[in-house]
Amino acid sequence: MASAASKLRTRQLSLFSLFSCARSAVAASAVAVLWSSGAWAERVRLPILAPTSGILALEGASQRDGALLALQHAPKGVRVERLVLDTGSSPQRAVQAFEKAVRGALPVAISAPIFGPEMLAIMPLAKERKVPLVTISGTAKLTELGNPYVFRFFPGDAVVKTAQARYTVEELKRKKIALVYQTTAYGQSGRTHLRANFKKLGATVVMEEGLSPRVKDMTPVLVKLKRSGADVLVLQLHSGPTALIVKQAAGLRLGLPIVAGSAMHQPSTAALLQPSSLKGVCAESGSSPVSGGSDAMRAFATAFQKRFGRAPDAFAAAQYDGVTMVLKAVAGGARTAADVRKALASGRHDGLAMSYKSDGKGNMAHDAVIVCYDGKTRVPAIVKRYRNVDGAL
Amino acid sequence: MELGQLLLNALVLGASYALVALGFVLVLNATAAVNFAHGELVMAGGMLAVALATVLPLGDVVPGLLVLPLVLVVMAGAGLLFSLVAYFPLRRGPPVSVFISTIAVGIMLQHAVKAAMGPAERAAPPLLAGPQLDLAGLIVSRQALATLAVAALLIGGTALLLRRTQFGRRLRASAQDPEMARAVGVPVRAMIASSFALGTALAGAAGLLFANSYFVSPESGGNLMIKAYIAVVIGGWGSVPGALAGALLIALFEVGVAAWLSSPVAEAALYGALLLTLVLRPQGLFGEPVGRRV
Numbered sequence: 017m018a019s020a021a022s023k024l025r026t027r028q029l030s031l032f033s034l035f036s037c038a039r040s041a042v043a044a045s046a047v048a049v050l051w052s053s054g055a056w057a058e059r060v061r062l063p064i065l066a067p068t069s070g071i072l073a074l075e076g077a078s079q080r081d082g083a084l085l086a087l088q089h090a091p092k093g094v095r096v097e098r099l100v101l102d103t104g105s106s107p108q109r110a111v112q113a114f115e116k117a118v119r120g121a122l123p124v125a126i127s128a129p130i131f132g133p134e135m136l137a138i139m140p141l142a143k144e145r146k147v148p149l150v151t152i153s154g155t156a157k158l159t160e161l162g163n164p165y166v167f168r169f170f171p172g173d174a175v176v177k178t179a180q181a182r183y184t185v186e187e188l189k190r191k192k193i194a195l196v197y198q199t200t201a202y203g204q205s206g207r208t209h210l211r212a213n214f215k216k217l218g219a220t221v222v223m224e225e226g227l228s229p230r231v232k233d234m235t236p237v238l239v240k241l242k243r244s245g246a247d248v249l250v251l252q253l254h255s256g257p258t259a260l261i262v263k264q265a266a267g268l269r270l271g272l273p274i275v276a277g278s279a280m281h282q283p284s285t286a287a288l289l290q291p292s293s294l295k296g297v298c299a300e301s302g303s304s305p306v307s308g309g310s311d312a313m314r315a316f317a318t319a320f321q322k323r324f325g326r327a328p329d330a331f332a333a334a335q336y337d338g339v340t341m342v343l344k345a346v347a348g349g350a351r352t353a354a355d356v357r358k359a360l361a362s363g364r365h366d367g368l369a370m371s372y373k374s375d376g377k378g379n380m381a382h383d384a385v386i387v388c389y390d391g392k393t394r395v396p397a398i399v400k401r402y403r404n405v406d407g408a409l
Numbered sequence: 410m411e412l413g414q415l416l417l418n419a420l421v422l423g424a425s426y427a428l429v430a431l432g433f434v435l436v437l438n439a440t441a442a443v444n445f446a447h448g449e450l451v452m453a454g455g456m457l458a459v460a461l462a463t464v465l466p467l468g469d470v471v472p473g474l475l476v477l478p479l480v481l482v483v484m485a486g487a488g489l490l491f492s493l494v495a496y497f498p499l500r501r502g503p504p505v506s507v508f509i510s511t512i513a514v515g516i517m518l519q520h521a522v523k524a525a526m527g528p529a530e531r532a533a534p535p536l537l538a539g540p541q542l543d544l545a546g547l548i549v550s551r552q553a554l555a556t557l558a559v560a561a562l563l564i565g566g567t568a569l570l571l572r573r574t575q576f577g578r579r580l581r582a583s584a585q586d587p588e589m590a591r592a593v594g595v596p597v598r599a600m601i602a603s604s605f606a607l608g609t610a611l612a613g614a615a616g617l618l619f620a621n622s623y624f625v626s627p628e629s630g631g632n633l634m635i636k637a638y639i640a641v642v643i644g645g646w647g648s649v650p651g652a653l654a655g656a657l658l659i660a661l662f663e664v665g666v667a668a669w670l671s672s673p674v675a676e677a678a679l680y681g682a683l684l685l686t687l688v689l690r691p692q693g694l695f696g697e698p699v700g701r702r703v
Contacts, residue, residue: 068528069520069523069528069628070628071628073523073528073626073627073628074528074529074530074626076528077527077528077529199673225671225672226671226672226673227672227673228672228673228676230632230676231663231667231672232422232622232623232663233418233419233422233623233660233663233664233667235414235415235418235664235668236415236664236665236667236668236672236675237667237672239411239414239415239668240668242411243411255529255530256530256624256626259530259624260623260624267541267548267550268414268548269548284529284530287529287532288530288531288532288624289532326527
C-alpha cells in the first residue's frame with residue numbers, strides 16, 4: 017500500500033513539475049512577446065494634476081476628465097497607476113500637488129494643469145526632476161521659456177488668436193474692432209496676440225476694455241462699444257463673463273457679430289444662454305467635439321457623455337489626445353520619463369482634434385477651428401479650419 | 410437714453426445686492442457676529458433655484474416666481490440649521506470662534522454644492538419669461554422689472570415685519586439688548602434663530618435673482634460676501650437702511666463709474682470710497698458712532 021502511495025505521489029510530483037515548467041515557459045514566452053511588442057503590463061505612473069476648484073474649476077474638470085478617459089482607453093497591456101490631484105487654481109497648491117506626484121517612482125509624464133500660472137510655477141520643478149508635462153494651457157509664455165519638458169496639446173494663443181483675428185477680418189470683413197478681455201493672465205496674453213494680429217491684418221482696435229472676472233453688469237462696456245463705432249465685438253474672456261456679455265449684448269440689441277475666445281465653444285457656456293442669444297456669435301477653439309467632424313471624435317463624445325454625464329469640450333479632447341500620445345509611447349516601448357520626453361519631442365500623433373508634432377519648443381498643436389452658432393441650437397458648427405498656423409509674434 | 414439705461418441696470422443690480430446686504434445685516438444685528446458664510450448661502454439659494462426648476466413637474470420652462478416661495482421656505486430652514494451648527498454651539502466662546510465656524514461651514518457648503526452640481530456656472534429660470542419691453546427708448550426685460558418688484562416686496566415686507574409686528578419688535582429688542590430682552594420675557598434664542606432663518610431666506614431670494622441675471626457657480630459666494638460687507642461698512646454697521654443704500658452705491662460704482670471710466674477703475678474707486686468712509690465716517694453713512702468694529 018505504502019509503495020503504491022509513494023508511486024502515486026512521485027507521479028503527481030512529476031506531473032506538477034511538468035505543469036510548473038510548462039507554466040513558467042508560457043509565462044516567459046508571454047513576457048518576451050509583451051516586451052517585444054511594447055505592451056508591458058507593469059504599472060506606469062502618469063498623475064493627473066488639474067484645477068478642479070477655484071477660478072478655473074470648469075476648464076480643470078474638462079482637462080481632468082479628458083485625461084481619465086484616455087487612461088480608460090489605454091492601449092492593451094499598458095497599465096497606469098491612477099492619481100488625481102486638485103491644484104485649486106493656485107500656483108502654491110500646484111507645487112504641492114507636483115511634489116506629491118513625483119514622490120516615489122518617477123512618473124513617465126504628468127498630465128499638467130490647464131491654468132497658466134500653475135504651469136509657470138511647476139515648470140522649473142519638472143525640469144529639475146526631468147519629467148515631461150503634458151498640458152493644454154494656452155498661455156503663450158509656457159513654450160517661450162526654453163523648458164524641454166513642456167508639451168502643449170492645445171493650440172496656444174499664437175495659433176488660436178491668429179485664427180480668431182483672421183476670421184474677423186478676412187471672413188467677416190470687419191476692421192473696426194472692439195476688444196474686451198479679461199484682466200487675468202489668460203486675458204492679457206490673448207489681448208497681446210489679438211492686437212498684434214489685427215495690426216498685421218490692417219484692422220483698427222477702436223475700443224478696448226479689460227474686465228475683472230467679478231464684473232456682473234456689462235452695460236458700461238456695451239454702451240462704450242456703441243459710442244466707439246466698432247463693427248465687431250471680439251472677446252477674450254472666461255466662460256461666465258463670455259456668457260454674460262453675449263446675453264446682455266443680445267438684450268440691448270447690439271446687432272454686431274461677436275467673435276469670442278475658446279470659452280464660448282464650451283457646451284457649459286452655451287448652456288447658460290438661450291439659443292436665440294447666440295445668433296451671430298462665433299468662437300475660436302482647438303476643436304469642437306459636440307460639432308462632430310469624424311467618427312473617432314463622435315465616439316469620443318459619446319464615451320465622454322456616458323462616463324461623465326456631460327458633453328465634452330475642446331479642452332477634454334486635447335488632454336485626451338496628449339495623454340493618449342504618452343500612453344502610445346509607453347505601449348511602443350518607452351519605459352522612463354526620458355523615453356517619453358524623447359517620444360513627445362520627436363514623434364507625431366494623429367489625435368481626435370488634429371495631428372500633433374512638436375515645433376521644437378513643445379508646441380504640439382498648430383491647427384484651430386472657428387465655430388458659429390445659428391441662433392436655433394446650442395450646438396455650433398465648424399465654419400472654418402486653420403491648419404499649421406504660425407502666429408509667433 | 411444711455412444714462413437712463415445705465416441707471417436702470419444699476420438699479421436692478423443694486424436691488425439684488427440690497428437683498429444680499431439685508432440678509433447679512435439681520436444676522437449681524439441678531440448675533441453681533443459676521444456670518445462669513447453669507448455669500449455661500451446666497452450661492453446655495455441660486456443653485457437651489459436651478460435644481461428646483463429642473464425637478465418640478467411644471468413643464469420645460471418653470472417661471473422663477475413659482476420657484477421663489479420654495480426657495481424662501483427651504484432656505485429659511487437651512488438658516489435655522491446653519492444657526493444650530495455654526496452659531497449656537499460657539500456663541501458663548503470668544504467671538505473669533507463664530508467667525509471661524511461660519512467660514513468653515515461656508516467652505517463646506519461650497520464643496521458640497523460643487524460635488525452635487527459640478528463646478529460650472531448655472532442659470533436659474535427668469536422670474537418672468539417673455540420678450541423685452543421698449544419703454545420710452547429704454548430696453549427693459551421682464552426679468553429686470555420682476556427683480557425690482559420682488560426686491561421691493563421682500564425689503565418692504567421685512568421692514569414692515571421688523572417695525573409693525575410684535576415678532577419684529579422682539580427681534581429688534583433681542584438684537585439691541587439681549588439681556589434686557591430676556592429679562593422681560595423675550596425668547597432671545599428663538600429670536601436669534603429666526604433672524605438666521607429670515608436672513609438666509611433673503612439670501613436665497615437674492616441667489617435666485619443673481620442666478621438668472623448674472624449666473625451662479627459654487628465659487629460665487631466669496632465675491633457676494635465682500636459686496637455685502639462693503640455695503641454694510643459704507644451704509645453703517647448694523648443699519649438696515651444703510652445696508653440698502655450701501656448696496657445701491659456699489660451698483661452705481663460698478664455700472665456708472667465703469668461706464669464713465671473703466672471697470673478696473675470703478676472697482677478701485679469703490680474700495681477707495683470704502684477706505685475714505687472708514688477714515689472720515691467710521692460709523693458709516695447711516696450708522697451711529699460705535700466703539701468697536703469687526
